[in-house]
Amino acid sequence: MSAHRCSVARRRTLAAAGTVAALALALTACGSSDGSKSDGSSMPGMGHASAGASAPATPGAGFNDADVKFAQQMIPHHQQAIEMAKLADGRAADPEIKKLATAIEKAQDPEIETMKGWLKSWGKPLPSSSMGDMPGMDHGSDGSAMPGMMSGKDMSDLAAAKGKDFDKKFAQLMIGHHQGAVTMAEDEKKNGVDVDAKKLAGAVVTAQTAEIEQMNKIIDRL
Template identity: 80%
Template sequence: MSVSLSSSQSAAARRRGVAAVGTVAALALTLVACGSSDDSDGSAVPGTRHGSGSASASATPGGAFNDADVKFAQQMIPHHQQAVDMAKLADGRAADSEIKELAAAIEKAQDPEINTMKGWLTSWGKPLAESSSSPAMGDMPGMDHGSDGGSGMPGMMSGKDMSDLEAAKGKEFDKQFAQLMIGHHEGAVTMAEDERKNGANADAKKLAGAVVTAQTAEIEQMNKIIARF
């Protein structure tokens, strides 16, 4: 049976509908604001597969922190910086389109994460990693890319690794980049797993989770790339 509404009744119904939509939208915004700092599973990866922790983790994290959180930030900053430096070398050297895209994703993701972790250390009143050399540029003689070489940062490249990568071009660069970045990512995953196990700060553990998720996926991707060579 069809029921006709008067113009006044229709207007009232429309007003009630608009009010309901406004209430739902306000509630959604409230939930997003609350969830952005409490979701610590580290699974959100905006944009690319890589490194979404920087987009969701606060630069000034609240809550308790411990020595493991401080160590994670102090060591992951130079570790990330070296990955960014490696990724920048792809410009003008890489031939494989997938390597180019991967390098761009690494640079885009890890630069903001570096700034986020620097913000944490500042808010915690802790210094950046103390070193007169630049581990980001591989200035650590004798350090093998598959181990920490005594630095406490597994996966860091040696100076020779970085020099060899800089000198390579085309398919040779692509192969070296994938091989070296796999070892570098494996080191980052190890460090992030330690943070997830031993850290106390929710934001730091969330970023660690994002590192594990993203870089594990990229390791698989780079293994497939290498298999093509």
């Protein structure tokens, strides 16, 4: 073959190769211009965050029976504390008792909503709206299954009290109630696995232990 013919053949070969390369580039561009993005699955080392984010959570993962028990029992426990706190309106005489009752109500109501949210996300039932249907609700200080719960008589006696008598009775009963909550929270810290539930349990221990100390001081000066 003459040098001229070889040169022509080489140019045709290079042109064909250029066409193939151009076609490959065009196909690549078309594949990424339709609004979708490559998932990077065929490229070593390339992560794909959106795939991980959209993957459904494994049912039952991240919590255990201790977490469920903590939420199901602490909800009505908090509800009773709020009922006790509301009784201070029109009955309490001591400014510190009034302030404490308001603080208890403001702190525990949001915690109730948080725990309800956990139970719904876990697919577990909420406690009955009737506290008398919960285990230990009609016993409380006389040996309930739920530590620190007040009996019906405890609540009636508190509602009937006024002034200094109410202040002292409120502090005494709330100390017992808080001690029960601390016991339940310590159990959750020890046996639970849900990070948020354990964090709330720790907050309950810290806050209510401090309030117990505060109420003991109030009783000493009343």
